[in-house]
Structure formats: structure tokens, C-alpha cells
Amino acid sequence: MNIDTEAQARMQFVLALRARGVTDHAVLTAMEATPRDRFLDGVFKARAWEDVALPIGGGQTISQPSVVGLMTQALEVNKRCKVLEIGTGSGYQAAVLSHLARRVYTTERHRHLARSAEAVLRSLDRANVTVMPVDGAYGLPEQSPFDRILLTAAAEDPPAPLLAQLSVGGIMVLPVGQSDSVQTLLKVVKTEAGLDYEAMGEVRFVPLIEGMAED
Template identity: 65%
Template sequence: MTGAEAAERKMRFLFTLRSKGVTDARVLSAMEQVDRGRFVRGLFADRAYEDMPLPIACGQTISQPSIVGLMTLALNVQPRDKVLEVGTGSGYQAAVLSHLARRVYTVDRHRRLVREAEALFRDLDLSNITAITGDGSFGLPEQAPFDRIIVTAAAEDPPGPLLAQLREGGIMVLPVGQSDAVQSLIKVTRGPSGYDYQELRPVRFVPLVEGLGQD
């Protein structure tokens, strides 16, 4: 691919993000700096720049770029923030967040995904990401509280341990739903007297599963 073709592809990618409502300059800049093609392997590599979810290892998916952008937008990450991501997957969302936050902790139940994501983070010199194999539904109590929490798998309700690990004034964004057919993207803001819930849009994510994977 020539330099001109690569530039054109990037321009189309960013245009699609803007057309889907991802208009914040910081979020667009972060997504411009992270090459989604590095996070998609095998049969689907040539579709990495399309706005669609794609299969990755361990029966998981890499979310479509516009959903990554809209979730990042809703999270409203600030430069001093400490962020927890539940569901590392390909590592793409964590890589985007790393350009916006001070520190990103990302947890996945599949060792293989964590290993592969860590290798990519090293290659891309993203030194402010810590990737951990674990049951993300319990969060990371030893690193709490977090300014921002993002969950990239759907639970029936926002998990209690994650709500408890959100700092006052903090924001959590996650898909909530009882089946893969009916899910809503929810923004939770922790206030001095409780939690405020805002429904953002319908989405479809893999389910949040407790315990560790076999790989």
C-alpha cells in the first residue's frame, strides 16, 4: 500500500467515526494514533478499517470502531485519570484509552488474549497500560478507586464490585442486557449520594462471564 493510499484509508476511517457521532477532537486524535490493523489478525485483517465488529481469538470480538469511539466519548477521560477496562480482548480499546489517560489497567479472563495484547502494547511503546489475567467482574480492588471504568462485555446489571471501585465523580460505561439481542449502553456517574444512570444507545456485546478462561 502506498503512502497516499494509507492516508486515504485513514481519512475515510476518521470520516466514518465523525459521521457516527464521534466528534470530540481528543478522542479522534487518540483513534487516529492507534492503527486498528495491528489488532486484527488472520482472515479478517483486510477488513480492519471497516466499521464492523470482527472475530478474534478465544471466541471474542474486537468492537466496531464507532462503538469504541462512542464509549470512549461517553467515558470523558481526562489526562490525570486512572482507568480500569474489563475485557481486554484484542487490546484495541485499551490502546486508545492509553492516549487519553494517565494509567490504564485492563483485565481479561483469557491468558492468551492478555499475552497477545501485552506484546502489542510493547511494540507500540504504550508503557502506561498494565494488562492482567483475572476475573474482571470483581474489578481490581488493590488499585481502586478508579476515575473511569469501561466494561466491554454485557452484564445483566452493573456489577456491584465495579460500582464500589468507582471514585466519587467517576464515570463507568458498560453494556447492560439479559440477552445478546437486547442490550443498552449505560453511563453510570457516581455522585455524593449514589449513582446516576443514563441510557445511551442499543448495542450488542459478548456476555460478561465470571471465572478464568481455559486458554
């Protein structure tokens, strides 16, 4: 892809994100600055600027950019935030978050995906991201509390261990629902009085699975 073609692809990419409801300027800037092709292999690199989910191996996918944008926008991340992501996958979502947050911790149960994501993030000089090859279902209690928590795998309900690691005033965004059906994207705000929930539309993610993958 030559420079002019890539510039046009990026412009169309941002326009597509706006059309799907991603309107936060900081989020759009972060996504435009994150080279999605670096998180893809082979023939899929050429489709990096398309608003589609793509396979990354191990039965996993890199999420549709508009979904990444909407989830990131809902998190309301700022430069003071320490963020926990459950489900590193390719590392693309963590890279986007790294432009917005003070610190990003991201967990991945597939060790080979964690290694690959860490290598790409290092090559992009995203020094404020720490990739942890661990079972993220229980979070990272030793690093808690977190200002923001993002799940890229669907739970039946917001996991209690993760809610416990969310600071008061913090925000969690996650898909909830049965793994074999369409799920609901949920925004949870933790207040002094309890938890406030906001449904944000239908999505489809892989299920949140406990334990490390055999790979």
C-alpha cells in the same frame, strides 16, 4: 496498502466515526493514532479501517470502531484519569484509552488474549497500560479507586463490586442486558448523592462471565 491508500483509508475512517456521533477531537485523534491492524490477524488486517467488528479468536471480537469511539467519548477521560477496563480482548480499546488517560489497567479472562494484547501494546510503546490476566468481574480492588471504568462485556446490571471501586465523580460505561438480546449502553456517574444513569442506545456485546477461561 501503500501510504496514499492508507492515508485515504484513515481519513474515511475518521469521517465515518464523525458520522456516527464520535465528535470529541481528542478521541478522534487517539483513534486515528491507534493502528487497528496491529490488533488483527491474517485476512482481517486489510479490513482494519472499516467500521465493523471482526473476530480475534476464542469466540471474541474486536469491537466496531464507532462503538469504541462512543464508549470512549462517554467516559470523558483526561490525563489525570486512572482507568479500569474489563475485557481486554485484542487490546485495541486499551490502546485508544492510553492516549487519553494517565494510567490504564485492563483485565482479561482469556490468558492467550491477554498475552497477545500485552505483546502488541508493548510493541506500540503503550507503557501506561497494564494487562492483567485475571477474572475482571470483581475488578481490581487492590488498585482502586478508579476515575473511570469501562466494561466491554454485558452485565445484567452494573456490577456492585465495580461501582464500589469507582471514585466519587467517576464515570462507568457498560452494556447492560441479557446476553441473548440487544443490550443498552449505559453511562453511570457516581456522585455524593448516589448514581446517575444515562442510556446511550442499543449495542451487542458478549456476556460478562465470572472465572478464568479454560485456555
